[in-house]
Amino acid sequence: MSTEALFNIQHPILQAPMAGSGSTDLVAAVSNAGGLGAAGAAPMKPDVLRAHIHEIRGKTDKPFNINLFAPASERYDQSLELGPKARALLESYHRELGLAELPEARALFGPAEAQLDVLIEEKVPVISFHFGVEQDHVERIHRAGLKVISSATTIGEAKTLESLGVDAVIAQGAEAGGHRGTFLGNYRQALIGTLALVPQVVDAVDIPVIAAGGIMDARGIVACRALGASAVQMGTAFLGCSETRIPPLWLQELKSSSPSRATVTTAMSGKPARGLRNRYISEMESLDEPLLPYSLQYSVSAPLRKKAMDQGNPDFPTMWSGQGVQMLREMPAAELLESLVRESEELLSQLAGSPD
């Protein structure tokens, strides 16, 4: 089945859910333009999530996707404490920015069970999970007549997701911005480039494969179609949309960065994620000390990252970015979707018409 039929959308283009940077306007604009808009709901408490869904439904009657972080991510030892070197470094940053003392480490996301209850009650058309998926969640979603998808960063993860019954698998190449979806094994061994990952996942599973990682324009879309993907998921490409409303600092840094700056680090959240390297990442990584697990690391750095972002200080904030950053374009989401579709068609005719 095509992903258009699977999700009841017009164009096989999915907006990546972005918890830190999305907006209901962006979700609605993408879905209204014939793609699949998406919201990252991992940090939302159930009542906030419900209100968020209602807000989206007030702006579009088209299908959309709500993303959760798999509950397995909540099963870390949440009683761990910040190491002495990391604490000293964070405290020095707090002094530098005039912040109060460090917050207690705590879990920032979920609980996924209660979040999923809301998504099912609200009949959200597409539910996606990052960091793997639970089989009973897949079954609950299917019993409700809804679709479920999840990300794989290796061939083995894709086969696992297929065996758990997801409707489609997102092959998340190493280029992708934000959190790596890796849920089996060492993330360093799961940094497989999109061009290599997608066809090998297509060969390994029988469900539709959605390509993600480094796709910024029609060139990436047509390339992924050639690799056998049924659809693409784009994240960084939507950061330049006027509906996204990321902080001005983040957008400005994206516009002046090369892909070499978009680095995979665990220093932000405790889980590997790709974002723009800054002083915080470099200094935190250079500590000879294990960091806190996800999402405790995220919570202790939260006031620092927020204050710096508000102040326009690039040294400390989280600024997720994929490796396609220099292809970023600024335009409304509807215009971006329309351009992607038109330019993909033009590129295909051009390629088919060109001699060998």
Added chain:
Amino acid sequence: MSTEALFNIQHPILQAPMAGSGSTDLVAAVSNAGGLGAAGAAPMKPDVLRAHIHEIRGKTDKPFNINLFAPASERYDQSLELGPKARALLESYHRELGLAELPEARALFGPAEAQLDVLIEEKVPVISFHFGVEQDHVERIHRAGLKVISSATTIGEAKTLESLGVDAVIAQGAEAGGHRGTFLGNYRQALIGTLALVPQVVDAVDIPVIAAGGIMDARGIVACRALGASAVQMGTAFLGCSETRIPPLWLQELKSSSPSRATVTTAMSGKPARGLRNRYISEMESLDEPLLPYSLQYSVSAPLRKKAMDQGNPDFPTMWSGQGVQMLREMPAAELLESLVRESEELLSQLAGSPD
């Protein structure tokens, strides 16, 4: 200008030069089939190199490419000594395999100046350099009426190569097997996936861009053409060709490996390169001690790596591999070229004919 016209070849498919695994039969078979065959000559003394070129010319009258490592790579401090932990580990391996004492560390490659003299005297049609290129070499090659190309792993490197006057730039994505071509900055920040690297390099330079990294079949070729590449360079894909004659162990390990095993390490040669992870890589990387620079690290591990390969012991040998390893096919090079060309045409018609 098309790369076919630039190199006077029929199909825009370059075989990657592979010093450790190529053969004159492979070079000739690829060139005779309309691609651009290539030999990795970095380890060859000038007289060996000259004989190698004559051997290739005895098997094909078509253009081919000879690859050297840029002389800047020879400018490391060659007097450094193996650290105590690495020495102890290597000595324990030598005892385990019944080898004599460790060899003295020495430079294995070059001198590139004398090698280049031979290439120019022999009028080798295409000369490629890994690890950057020297401007006076580019000028000498052009004065001789020959072509010169080199690899870039970042946008900045591509612009540098263009400014030095190369005829085309190879955009080597992170998926690629063998040595990273990185010559500016930290290699960890130069692991950019092919799907993201190629279009950004295409946008940044005015010379033809040859895509490399993870390309194994028609899907990769058509994808790279969509990304704006003028041609592709494939390495791992040719390791399954009967003319390649890599050791049976290497081929067998390739056939049973997933992309997660193809890791970038400096433990083999002293420079970052992607190959199949084994005990040697894991244990050498876990030493809390800097390794020798390129190519000294290569030289001290040479007897060990060779003996293990000969014995069919996967624990120690060098087995370069890209991340597309599960797409490896075994067939003669002429058949592979013919398949790639035919399947690319079929895939393009299929894509152009399919609805959005």
